[in-house]
Amino acid sequence: MAIMETLYVKTGDEKWKNTTKFWQKIFGVNFAIGVATGIILEFQFGTNWSNYSWFVGDIFGAPLAIEGIIAFFLEATFISIMFFGWNRVSKRMHLTSTWLVFVGASLSAFWILVANAWMQYPIGMEFNPESVRNEMNDFWAVAFSPVAYNKFLHTTFSCWALGGAFVVGVSGWYLLKKRDIDFAVKSIKIGSLVGLVAFVMLAVTGDGSAYHVAQKQPMKLAAMEGLYKGKEGAGLVAIGMLNPAKTVYNDDVDPYIFKLEIPKLLSLLGYRNINAFVPGIADIVDGGYTLQDGTTALPFEERQARGRKAIQALADYQTAREEESDAINAGNSTAAAEAATAAANHETILRENYAHFGYGYLENGEDLIPNIPLTFYSFHLMVMIGMYYILFFMIVLYFIYRKSMSTTKWLHYVALWSIPLAYLAGQLGWVVAEVGRQPWTIQDILPVQAAASAVSAGNVITTFILFAVMFTGLLIAEVTIMVKQIKKGPDPVASDENMHTIHQ
């Protein structure tokens, strides 16, 4: 929309204005749903993940608050000018507003993804046994974590990609119907350029993502690839089918029914070295392989034991501190000093083992393994759709260049029926990111079972059903509204010019 409106202001061509206005209408319908889902996310950290909210709220709350102050108000204020201001503010002011909506939306994406990235790669904090929580000690480490920065770009480009695919697809429908040809071709020009840039950048940032996942969340990488036994110079599975007979992580069943592999690529992508060792699921659970820093990976049992040691040390620390304060109140300074020393010792043990804290809440090694088929297929399907779209947009741009876009019927069909794929790819990406990191709400520190609220499952299921019903209802309304808007099409240029002159 911002690019289209810039073209309008630069060229003074009313057709660009109408194109902008049409896509803004569609944007408005989607924006409403976006607002509705955003507030749910915020509430649910408290309602459903209350322990999480205390345990890391000191770090996690800040990005949410900053998002509200810096991004949401920007969006809300200038979206109002964008929708209602065509006849009320100057052309340039309106254009600035449209760009500021884009800036606000991107800033909002940045801060929420900073928060998400921090869960996957917790940094910039220290555990405080006194307050029993993690406390932030380096704001910039949180805000500019390499994972956050990469995640921001990957997610934002995925939004551009969806936008591009949607615009090109809908415009394809107009071309099929042989109506609003000029509008449709104009839209396709912008949509396919944005789309191509976005999908290429998705591949680049996706590579960055895979690299970070390999370093910080090796289990997620193993799940994405269905890699049970690690190896040096591991290949990347291009296409594969998992064997449902594989039920235990360390049995001898071949995890694949078939697979087509690109040799050495996984090692290269994950570790920037074609011969690097990529640990598999079994390696990560059982330990024993050599980590990047030269140390040997610990087996689950050892990490669990150290995690429990840390949890016990926290309990002992609490008791010792209570004894200390009791002793001080009773005026017994020797006992108080002894308790203080004991507390200090417990704190040392806690810190030594804190890296394994979350493992103490888990029961056995299998708990570390996320849902493999879901992660594996989601990842591969997402990548395939991405590759498909790069090709698709190149073809579209070729036909635009040849000026035969409006007459190439098969391409209109392809564009139209590809729209769901773009939505699917975005969802699959989030499935990989969030299912792949199970059981952790915060990597290695807090598993889901220790993060949830003390609310019974019945309450949560009831809420879930209510949301499911409500959003299904809203989705149906949203889709039919969009279909109606699209069928109606952009306003004819002439009448709009009339209106424009009246108001001048």
Next chain:
Amino acid sequence: MSLLAGLLVFLLFVQGGQSMINTLSRKEDEKKLLVNALGRKWEFTFTTLVTFGGAFFASFPLFYSTSFGGAYWAWMILLFCFVLQAVSYEFQSQPGNIYGANVYRAFLFINGMLGTFILGVMVATFFTGSEFTVGKGNIAGLGTVGPVISQWQNPLHGLELFVNLRNICLGLAVLFLARTLASLFFVNRLSHEVLEKRSRKFVLYNGVPFVLFFLVFLIWTLFAEGYAVDPGTNDIYLEKMKYLHNFIDMPLVMILFLLGVVAVLYGIFQTVFSEKFKEGIWFSGAGTVVTVTMLLLVAGYNNTAFYPSSVDLQSSLTLQNSSSSEFTLSAMAVVSLFVPVVIAYIFYAWRAMEKKRLSTDDLSSDSHTY
């Protein structure tokens, strides 16, 4: 946080307006005008609510954890009615919205009634208390109740708050305040004689119950027992007339509170009794911000537990035991320096968009209407 709450309650005039679209007018074009007048403002209220939530999370994570995770259903109902609001403006006038404009207006009505009432009730619990316990040791398995730190002790998970009479009083006070402010907003914003006249009447109809419910809540609270903190031992105990003492101990807060109340009443009286007076919303609005801000300072300052537990006094949340670390609070303080910039561009945008009052003619000429 108190100031944000004050701004939020002022901006609830949008909800107040939503609750009376059908009673203020019977004509479709007038209803449409009301919807559109509110529709240019609803996002500010919504954004303030979201920011209020985020800022509360960042500054008092233990409150967020305890209240949201405990009074689960109270917050969920609030959430539902705001989710409904989020789509209702945009969808109601669109062809193909399936359920028809009246359903979306019903959503706005629900949001207007429940949104204001629930927020009022939740604020009232800062004075009346809730049934929860907090054990930070739980996470280390010290308790027998599992790892969750904050545990709600009432199985109704927040629904019980709606049958406490004092909570209801503040809930209704906020509801009628929002409706009063909405009437004042319509008087100020609309270029429509009939609606302006009716709105003036509605200022009276809603202003009177607002004042009554607010006075009952206020007097009851001032003379009730309050949750005091012993600054030496951090023990929490019940003190008679604690909140009255807080006002007396903090004279500046009391003076500002009273000035705020006077400003609210002045806006109401002038609008009802002077036919030319259109600026009521500014007096009552500013008064609301100040009054609510001061009321919340009384809930938390002067060694008071701002989120008290009525079943286990020592679990009550105080500013000290529930806030973020000094580091995070400092970071948030730096971020809040950005607030004047936000206010400046909001002010600029409102000015640019509202050079003239909204009339039914605008709805046909503006490119985007609800």
